[in-house]
Amino acid sequence: MTQEFILETRGLTKEFRGFTAVDDVNLQVRDGHIHALIGPNGAGKTTVFNLLTKFLPPTRGEILYRGKPITSMKANEIARLGLVRSFQISAVFAHMTAMENVRVALQRKLGTSFHFWKSEKSLDHLNDRALELLEEVGLREYADVLTVEMPYGRKRALEVATTLALEPTLMLLDEPTQGMGAEDVDRIVELIRRVSKGRTVLMVEHNLSVVSRLCDRITVLARGSVLAEGDYQEVSRNPLVREAYMGSDAAEEEEASA
Known part of the structure; x- marks a missing residue:
């Protein structure tokens, strides 16, 4: 790993009684970037966040921060390193x-x-x-x-x-615009853009308009695995991503009308 990655996971996996919620996820977050973790409901996004911030222990895999393993560290120890999380519900x-x-x-x-x-x-x-x-x-x-x-x-x-x-040096934002009207969404987008100066942001976000306006890099999860990665233009054109969000029939109809 090079020092340009502030956060990395290797083979990150979480199983619950035979159900694999996160499956062999390899994530690389560049220092200074705004990186989004997106995917349909049940894709494993929040579980990944819970693993990164030590609210859940991984079944397998490794988490590194600035090149050093933090997999066995506790939540408060991770926060002291500068990984600080917000939640879906205002806390x-x-x-x-x-x-x-x-x-x-x-x-x-x-x-x-x-x-x-x-x-x-x-x-x-x-x-x-x-x-x-x-x-x-x-x-x-x-x-x-x-x-x-x-x-x-x-x-x-x-x-x-x-x-x-x-x-924080790395802010983890879990659904920062959930439940907001358009005016509040615009305000929060500008706020994230402003406070990200000199920091790294990893965010789970369902609003693709927000992702397209803010994010340097996007990782798409589906059924707990990485489906695609790239900038917004790359992932939005990916037929596998469209199918995961809209279903195969809708994706084929959109392709035919394009």
Whole structure:
């Protein structure tokens, strides 16, 4: 492996009682790229993410980060290396303000996230950085708003801010635009483009318009295996990819009408 790959998997496999959810996946993510993992429902995308971030142990295979094996490491150890994940469902505290949510993430980076007995004033030194992060994701005006009162798209932006608070070198975004209307999707696309500067992003995403606008490289999964890989133009023209998404009859009809 060359150093241009920040993350690599070799023969990554996950079996559940005889069912193979991820089958011999070899993934190479280039440093500084936005890389998408796409595929139809049940393709194994989220399972791959769970393996990469140690929420699941692999049955077989190897995971390398910057050329070093991390297969046996724990989730918190991986996060300390700079692999930080967001989730399909917004993972912020609903009854805390946007500022408080970011501050909790900053505390976690300092190793003091569970010091709830400390006075609030002892955390004031984190406020400036929290406001900077909120500004970076376009949420400065929401600093004192309870998260439960924020629109859904802004909650997802807040989750990006809490992810950034952990100073990631590789951000893993799981369905960042799921459940959003067009306006929120556009906002999140621009946000990901902005925060990816100087970082690597690996994202699971169902919205192919988002993928085409953002991603340098795309890996297509089907039935747990890699079906195709390339840039958007390459994979979108691949008949196997079209068949996996639309079914063989629809793919043949589209081919005939092209």
